[in-house]
Amino acid sequence: MSLGEFDLIAKYFTRTVxxxxxxxxxxxxxxxxxxxMQLAVSSDMLVEGRHFLPxxxxxxxxxxxLAVNLSDLAACGARPVAFTLALALPRVDETLLAGFARGLLALADAHECELIGGDTTLGPFNICITVFGEVPHGQALLRSGAQxxxxLYVSGTLGDARLALEAFRGHIVLDGAAFESTRRAMEQPQPRVALGIALRGVATSAIDVSDGLLGDLEHVLRRSNVGAEVRVDALPRSAALRGVSLAWQRECTLAGGDDYELVFTAPPxxxxxxxxxxxxxxxxxTRIGSVSAALGLHLLDCDGQALANSFGSFDHFKT
Amino acid sequence: MSLGEFDLIAKYFTRTVxxxxxxxxxxxxxxxxxxxMQLAVSSDMLVEGRHFLPxxxxxxxxxxxLAVNLSDLAACGARPVAFTLALALPRVDETLLAGFARGLLALADAHECELIGGDTTLGPFNICITVFGEVPHGQALLRSGAQxxxxLYVSGTLGDARLALEAFRGHIVLDGAAFESTRRAMEQPQPRVALGIALRGVATSAIDVSDGLLGDLEHVLRRSNVGAEVRVDALPRSAALRGVSLAWQRECTLAGGDDYELVFTAPPxxxxxxxxxxxxxxxxxTRIGSVSAALGLHLLDCDGQALANSFGSFDHFKT
Structure with missing residues (x-):
């Protein structure tokens, strides 16, 4: 017997608040x-083949x-409170639902972020989460405050998610351990919620790296009306990423996307x-560069030489 | 030149808050x-072919x-404040986007409900809106308060949206005026926001009719641990619906769905x-019946005779 909509919600997604x-x-x-407190709100829609692989x-x-939404709260310095889940599924697949709910709710519990509502329907696989956080009035980290x-700082390491994607695409061959660790980075990112909260009153601006460092940093620079220098070879990267060519390292760290690390600015x-x-x-x-009054984004290599910025940024309306 | 994600958001969905x-x-x-104030939050996902026709x-x-989300606020007696929009589109279609944004924002403006954020991506057509309203602490209308x-009351008329759907399906033939008016009911429902707010402190329970009167009323009865009698032939219906057979009238009013009217209870x-x-x-x-201590939902015809409840309710996981 196929589970109906209300049974499905009751079985997998109803919890005591x-x-x-x-x-x-x-x-x-x-x-x-x-x-x-102000409420910080963010909404992300994930589509199969575009935001995750089958x-x-x-x-x-x-x-x-949930992690990609919590990452938006982190970038604002907001503490997670609650979220809604809207889910379209091609069919009722209880194995998928049980696993999905387990992963979702484990992360929700870790951040004390309650599932409070949502919607389920048949349709092409689509996940839309809207998350709510709290931040003391006027203390949210914004994109517009860089001076x-x-x-200029970044948390964690960059580029592993993109490296895993390239391995899935067959463009790069990784050994077993490197494949597993980068795949985990792609599939199970850790939102930097605690860091975002700790940076309230410290960072002047912040954004999370979802579309690639350079593209996301551009949003900060444009909104803050400043420029920046980035020391490309100072970008933090994992052992797995250090094992591939310098060209791939630069591509993955600068234009990888799906990192969910925080890029932020603070006075020296x-x-x-x-x-x-x-x-x-x-x-x-890791300190990766500095903010300049002169507009534009300048890339420097380890010798302080300028690098051409030929790196793209992920755009969900381009391929 | 195809519009990129950020251009698209800037052009159609960015407004001064x-x-x-x-x-x-x-x-x-x-x-x-x-x-x-408490925040009331609701999230609905609309999929082409399931929630709207091409x-x-x-x-x-x-x-x-937006209307289907505002209708959820109405059912709680909440005043709309803001919403987020997540949108997956198979391609960038500026004609569609311009029309969609116009209809969306006109209704948003009419209810002073601000678009504050969201997400856009390529993917199978999917619209997910999360709406926020305000209601004075403890005054929300709930499903659980019927005594x-x-x-038992319902607002407006029931059944037109279903009648239009049956006309689109070719199961019923309507004349031009009836087709246009019922099609408008299906495609452009009016959320009963003002009524919901006016019913604070008056109604003991409320729900909006999205899946069909009987199915939605069942949620109220179950949560309130009561039963109800519904006088089927007292259900308010449009001239267009009164023009079809009594069997279709009953089917459309009792099990139609997509009505977005409020069903509510209040002491005599x-x-x-x-x-x-x-x-x-x-x-x-219109008063359509009454709430009983005895559980179960009983349907009565115009002579007070019991009618068998053979009417279904819409389930987004069944066809």
Missing amino acids: KRAALGVGDDCALFAAAPG TVPAQRLGHKA AGDD GRAAQVIEAARSAHVEV | KRAALGVGDDCALFAAAPG TVPAQRLGHKA AGDD GRAAQVIEAARSAHVEV
Whole structure:
């Protein structure tokens, strides 16, 4: 017997809410932000073949669908509170649903982010999550606050997700361990929520790297009306990525996408606070360049020589 | 030249926000509920062929995508504040986008509901809107509050959307005027936001009719642990629907779906307040039955004779 819509919601997606006043099961969910808090809201839609491969294990897909949204909260310095899930599935596949719900809810629990509502329907596979976070009034990290003279930082390492994608595409051959570790980076990114919160009052601007470092950094520069220098060979990368050609390393770190690391700026005088924020969040951060009054994005190699910026950025309306 | 993702968002979906602190263009939107208010949140996903026909004019589709979400706020008695839009499109079709945005934003403006964020991507046509409303703490209309002895009401008329669908399917032939009016009901439903707000403190429970009266009413009865009698021939219907057979009239009103009217309950002692709420909201309401302590849903015809309930309810996981 095939599970109906309401059975499916009851079985996999209905949980007792703690923070919210009302969760799944009515026309609306109800909740209130704490006094003095602004709500940060982000919505991401994931489409099969575009945002994930058919080969992704369901549990990792559930994780990733929420992780990319939590990453947007992280970039604003917001603390996760709740989310809604809208899901279109080609058929009722209980193995997929069970794995998806497991991965999704494990990450939700880790961040105390409640599933409070949503929608399910038959249709081409599509996952749309809208996430809500809280940030003290006026303290959100924005794209628009970078100042000339600021240092430019990135968390974690860049490029592994793109490297895994290229391995799936057959453009690169990785050994077993490198394939597994980069595949995990692609399929199960770790949103930098704790770091984002710790950077409130420290960073002047932030964005998460979803479409590729250079493309995402461009958003910050444009909104802040500044330029930047990026030391390309200072970009942090994993052992797996260091094992491929320098050309691939640069491509994957600069234009990879799907990294879900934070790129942020802070005045040199706050370097110690940046280090402390990273320590408290258990994440590495690396200084990768600086913000300039002169517009434009300049790439420098390890010898301080200019590199041409021939790297693209991911655009969901281009191939 | 094809429009890229960010150009498309800038051209069609970026507007100055008034109420929200930050709208489209950063990692998150930022806004705050007014003091003493709870946020009501609802998310609906619309898939082509399932929630709308390929023949729907783009402007009406934009209207409907937001209307079905506003209808959920209406059912809770919440006042619309803001929404996010996630959109997957098979290709960049500027004619469609322009019409869609026009219909969407006209309805948003009519309800002072701001577009504050979202996502766009290539993929099978899919529209996911998450809407936020405000309701004074503890005053939301819920499905769980119906009491034995309450009167049962419905707003507007029922069944036109289903009648139009049957005409599109070729199961029914309608004359030109009837086809146009019922098609408009299907493609451009009017969310009963003002009525929902006016029913705060008056109605004991409410739900919007999206999957068919009987199916939606069942949710209220189950959550409230009560039963109901519905006088089938008292159900309000349009002139177009009164023009078809009694069997079709019953099918369309009881199990039609896509009506987006409010079904609600109120004690007989509040009948005058119900009438005043309807008057203030410029919507007709009709008493269609009553709530009983005995569980179960009983249908009565115009002679007070019991009718068998052989009517289905729409389930997005069944065909």
